[in-house]
Amino acid sequence: MLRLTNLNHDYDGHRVLGLKSFTLNQGEQALILGPSGSGKSTLLHLAAGVLRPSGGEVVVCGQSLGGLPEAALDRFRGRHIGLVYQRFHLLGALTAAANLALAQYMAGLPADSAAVSRALSAVGLQDKAQAYPHQLSQGQQQRVAIARALVNGPRLILADEPTASLDDANAEQVLDLLIAQAASRDATLLIATHDARVSMRIERCLELNARGMPA
Amino acid sequence: MNLFSLSLAYLRTQRLTAALNVLLLALGVASITVLLLLSDQLQGNLERDADGFDLVVGAKGSPVQLILSSVYHVDIPTGNIDLEAARSWARHRLVSEAIPLALGDGFRGFRIVGTEHGYPESYGAVVAEGRLWQASLEAVLGARVAQQTGLAPGDSFVGAHGLAPGGHGHDDNPYKVVGILEPTDTVLDRLILTDVRSVWQLHGTDHAHHDEAAHAEHGDHASHDDHEHHDGHAEHAEHEAGHEAQDDHERHDDHAEHDEHGHHEAHQAHDQEHHEDSPVGHGHEDHAPGAELPSILAPEFDPAGRQITALLLKSESLTAGTTLPRLINSASNLQAAAPVTEVTRLLRLIGFGLDTLRAFAGMVILAAALSVFVALYNALQARRFDLAVMRSLGASRGLLLRHILLEGQVLALAGVLLGLLLGHLVTEGIGLWLSNAQLLRLTGWTWLPAEGYLVLLGAGVGLAAALLPAVGAYRTDIARTLARS
Structure with missing residues (x-):
């Protein structure tokens, strides 16, 4: 369901990523490991269609992202791909619930407050729906971000260092949520990390070296 | 959630700046409104009083x-x-x-x-x-x-x-x-x-x-x-x-x-x-x-x-x-x-003064436009990450463009409406004050077609001020912005 073929990406004339083939089946969970600068984020951005590759193909749910025009790609991403970042992911001007509603709106989906409530309940923050990000702890913010990534029922969840800014307890909780929610929705989960706490939880992993090649 | 409530949410986070910009624009618009009402009613009064007498x-x-x-x-x-x-x-x-x-x-x-x-x-x-x-x-x-x-x-x-x-x-x-x-x-x-x-x-x-x-x-x-x-x-x-x-x-x-x-x-x-x-x-x-x-x-x-x-x-x-x-x-x-001749002469004299005042009001509006521009431009720098997140959530470049343009329009429209309200209130106030002087019958409770142009002018100001920031938003490089976090 996620298929990367002959994928490579150049940045400022340097190859930052070169990947012959990588495939994840629907519902499968995997890690991308590697030192900082090994192209983990680039790989996620390419998979999310946030970045166009210098060469190769990205196929998500049978759809080749390279074949989509820009606006259609944005819409496809909004509906089928959930993204979680390390931090700064919530819009500070909006409440937790509004951040989720924004994801629906941006994806061109009808407003569905029941789905918002369900997603917030799933991360245990239904009582924080009207709280603004600055009123939440870092762990809570990351859980809201996960809820936002889940709210549109994505088939692919991509997380970029989701636990890096969190203490052990919060990291554990966030990781539990990601793994459990992805599994319960049969969504494919790909986490880029260099956090050892994460690597113990998911078996399959793609390790990249400093030149962006599989190690 | 829609673009309008999103823009409002962002303006709320910048309450003071937004309020000051609205006020600045309102002052310019109010000045022009007062001048419009004043010159129109002055002329109307003068002509009506002399009507029929050659x-x-x-x-x-x-x-x-x-x-x-x-x-x-x-x-x-x-x-x-x-x-x-x-x-x-x-x-x-x-x-x-x-x-x-x-x-x-x-x-x-x-x-x-x-x-x-x-x-x-x-x-x-x-x-x-x-x-x-x-x-x-x-x-x-x-x-x-x-x-x-x-x-x-x-x-x-x-x-x-x-x-x-x-x-x-x-x-x-x-x-x-x-x-x-x-x-x-x-x-x-x-x-x-x-x-x-x-x-x-x-x-x-x-x-x-x-x-x-x-x-x-x-x-x-x-x-x-x-x-x-x-x-x-x-x-x-x-x-x-x-x-x-x-x-x-x-x-x-x-x-x-x-x-x-x-x-x-x-x-x-x-x-x-x-x-x-x-x-x-x-x-x-x-x-x-x-x-x-x-x-x-x-x-x-x-x-x-x-x-x-x-x-x-x-x-x-x-x-x-x-x-x-x-x-x-x-x-x-x-x-x-002949009243017509003398009134025309008087109005021409007054006209010079009104033109000067109008130029000042125009400068206030220009200052407001610049201020809105600076505010939006600064906000854009602070919001680059937010804009990138919106893109990653499925927003198209066009949507971000409209989002910033709308924010400029909301500010401009608020300024124009407040300005019109202020202008009419001030005119009515002048009318009440002048009613003792008995010189000029002035009321703020009339509406001139030219005020429609003021609304358009406000929309233009909002557009001009928001255009560059909006294009900046349009050009947001999601991957690079997100990677920088």
């Missing part, structure tokens, strides 16, 4: 002063003219209608105008209560006069020299209110109308020894020095002009007792009026009951020694409007002035 004939002097005093009733008269001379022009073949005016007295700041029924009729005035005057010393009040003085038909009041309250009174000859006019939204609303004979009666023009030479020389103010003991210069001037009609000033000064002089004149006038057309004398047999007194411009009326302040003329044709003044100005020691 020419004003009065004593030699400043034509603007003649128009201001006889049409708008804001300045002191240029002097007086002999009824006999005026009447010959009233009957000129190019003149279709002539209305005499005798000025000089006032009541609580409202001017008492001796005239004929044709005057209120030219303004299309309708009697709201009572009737028009039918005898000397009967008065009809303009709507504002009635409202502010509280006088009603049947009440009496005593006129005083000049416009300022507290001048010499004509205590022996009170006016009797017989009617009140409906509001006309013209100068008529703040006038007290009566027959010319009332003014004569109070000012005793019937003195036999009438010195014409002293009046013809309006510029001769030699006697002013002798009048120093009058209180207040403005009131003095009003008094002076009003009195040109009555008598020559040297004679006044013979009566050393000033308190007595009005009294004295009134007595004399009263005596004489009794023998002429006083309502209580046999005069009223001259005309049918319920009708207007016979016109003083009619050939039957003896003009000997009588004076009026001005003559309002309506001419037969457009060409007459240009021929007549030349004729009058050259063939007599009278002055003819």
Whole structure:
């Protein structure tokens, strides 16, 4: 369901990523490991269609992202791909619930407050729906971000260092949520990390070296 | 969630900046609104008050002063003219209608105008209560006069020299209110109308020894020095002009007792009026009951020694409007002035001032536009990550462009609406303030088509200010921005 073929990406004339083939089946969970600068984020951005590759193909749910025009790609991403970042992911001007509603709106989906409530309940923050990000702890913010990534029922969840800014307890909780929610929705989960706490939880992993090649 | 609530949410986080920008824009828009309303209503007022009168004939002097005093009733008269001379022009073949005016007295700041029924009729005035005057010393009040003085038909009041309250009174000859006019939204609303004979009666023009030479020389103010003991210069001037009609000033000064002089004149006038057309004398047999007194411009009326302040003329044709003044100005020691010409001249003078103010208001709006631009541009830097997140959530470049443009529009529209509201409130405030000065009837509760352009201007300002930031948002490189976090 996620298929990367002959994928490579150049940045400022340097190859930052070169990947012959990588495939994840629907519902499968995997890690991308590697030192900082090994192209983990680039790989996620390419998979999310946030970045166009210098060469190769990205196929998500049978759809080749390279074949989509820009606006259609944005819409496809909004509906089928959930993204979680390390931090700064919530819009500070909006409440937790509004951040989720924004994801629906941006994806061109009808407003569905029941789905918002369900997603917030799933991360245990239904009582924080009207709280603004600055009123939440870092762990809570990351859980809201996960809820936002889940709210549109994505088939692919991509997380970029989701636990890096969190203490052990919060990291554990966030990781539990990601793994459990992805599994319960049969969504494919790909986490880029260099956090050892994460690597113990998911078996399959793609390790990249400093030149962006599989190690 | 939609783009509008999203933009509002962001403006809320920047409350102070947003409020200041809205206020700045509002001040510019308000200034322009006030200027628009002011110039439109000023022009409207001036034109409506002069509507129908092609020419004003009065004593030699400043034509603007003649128009201001006889049409708008804001300045002191240029002097007086002999009824006999005026009447010959009233009957000129190019003149279709002539209305005499005798000025000089006032009541609580409202001017008492001796005239004929044709005057209120030219303004299309309708009697709201009572009737028009039918005898000397009967008065009809303009709507504002009635409202502010509280006088009603049947009440009496005593006129005083000049416009300022507290001048010499004509205590022996009170006016009797017989009617009140409906509001006309013209100068008529703040006038007290009566027959010319009332003014004569109070000012005793019937003195036999009438010195014409002293009046013809309006510029001769030699006697002013002798009048120093009058209180207040403005009131003095009003008094002076009003009195040109009555008598020559040297004679006044013979009566050393000033308190007595009005009294004295009134007595004399009263005596004489009794023998002429006083309502209580046999005069009223001259005309049918319920009708207007016979016109003083009619050939039957003896003009000997009588004076009026001005003559309002309506001419037969457009060409007459240009021929007549030349004729009058050259063939007599009278002055003819066309309200249209003088009003245009006045408005041109005022126009320069308004243009300057408008330029200032324009600069305020420009400053507001710059300020909105800076605010949006700074906000954009702070929001780069948010914009990238929106893109990753599925927002297209176009949506971000519209999001920032909308934010500029929301600010601009808020500024324009607040500005319009402020402008109308301020105009109404000026109107209320000026209602005491009686110069200009101004209201904030009207809407001008030009204000629609202000809304467009505001939208343009919002667009211009938001364009660059919006393009910046459009160009957000998601991957690079997210990677930088």
